[in-house]
Amino acid sequence: MTEDKNTSFLSNLLNVSIEAAKPNFVALNENFPKSVKGRTIVIGAGKASGLMAKSFEDAANLYWSAEEFSRVEGRVITRYGHAISCERIKVTEAAHPVPDDMGEVGVQQILDLLKTLKSDDQVICLFSGGGSALMALPADGVTMEDKKSINKQLLASGATIHEMNCVRRHLSKIKGGGLLRYCGDAKVSTYLVSDVTGDDPSVIASGPTLPDSTTCKDALEVIDRFKIEISGKIRQKLLNGELETLKSGNPIFDRTSEPVILASSGDMLKAAEWYSRLKGVNPIILSSSIEGEAKEVGASMAKIALEMAKMRNDHAGPLLLLSGGETTVSGANSGRGGRNTEFLLSFANAVDGEPGVYAIAVDSDGIDGSEETAGGIYTPEMISEAKTLNLSLSNILKSHNSAVFFEKLGALIKSGPTRTNVNDFRAILLT
Structure with missing residues (x-):
């Protein structure tokens, strides 16, 4: 990926925002x-x-x-x-x-x-x-192996952080x-x-x-809804309230x-808002608490960006759409990629090279899922570059290999550990 003024702006925006968090x-x-x-x-x-x-x-x-x-x-x-x-x-x-x-x-x-x-x-x-x-x-009657198994299942289930921590608290x-x-x-x-x-x-x-306002009953509801396998002993302890918080x-x-x-995420977005105004870019904070499947959020954000792109001539200068929160990736038992590169690949697939649309998506701690990368950056030129390399965005998205896509295009962001953690940071630039 060749850096230009737009990708340079997004990189600097990210650095300012992480420092504020x-x-x-x-x-x-x-x-x-x-x-x-x-x-x-x-x-x-x-x-x-x-x-x-x-x-x-x-x-x-x-x-x-x-x-x-x-x-x-x-x-x-x-x-x-x-x-x-x-x-x-x-x-x-x-x-x-x-x-x-x-x-x-x-x-x-x-x-x-x-x-x-x-x-x-x-x-x-x-x-x-x-x-x-x-x-x-672990609570009495719960082993560390139980905790590890349940944690792995929760991480792959698509449960939100609220739902996962409800279970974790009661174990x-x-x-x-x-x-x-x-x-x-x-x-x-x-x-x-x-x-x-x-x-x-x-x-x-x-x-x-x-x-804690949640109960053993709430924890069991999460376990059963996401089909998390637990021992009969743990189930009984939850049923009789023995593991109540x-x-x-x-x-x-x-x-x-x-x-x-x-x-918090709000601090990161406020810093991004301040920096973008300083650089003559008009920021819009969409939300600091967006949740959902990463690929679905990416497709939805693409629709918003394309609609806003049609109206950008009504504004004096470029537009910047900012958001935070934490998306999830369900069923990703294989493949390389985290929720931010999956979001970004889904966004890229839906935007399909629309001129003047750029985006960045990272995990604020510097590690996107299990990848030793923070996330990635998207430019409209990537769609034609992907075709040249015979890369199918939809197929890569299905196999949860989003990090491979951005790696091949030189668009992964490798910040290393930031030593903070306020969830995901997403910015869509419309020039």
């Missing part, structure tokens, strides 16, 4: 947590938790005395390749999206640290998307508020980077410190403060 404790100013007489224990999990820990330390160094900072210690778990060096907080790595043994080790190390809590200590919790898999501690000792059982009498504060549509704090990382009104939540969302 990174956790920033310094920006909290007077709302930064106060130090306490005892220790400040920092724990957490998620693809952004390493950067969250570093950002917390930077702010603590700014707002607290050296003596207060010396009483900070902690441990967070992030995905392999996403760690960042911190001074007082240990950052470890584990597997995502399917848990591995290092995740179990990391959780046990966190629990061992919490066992040392005293009443004059405080706990700072840092959670982001990915925390569910990285902080896996865990520490999700759905369960982590508070290990925090003694210490004050607990929770800070989040949101990767869920609607930014519901209880869904992010499956809400380890927050009340903690609910609002439980006195255990009295020692917690309101959760703070440090970054």
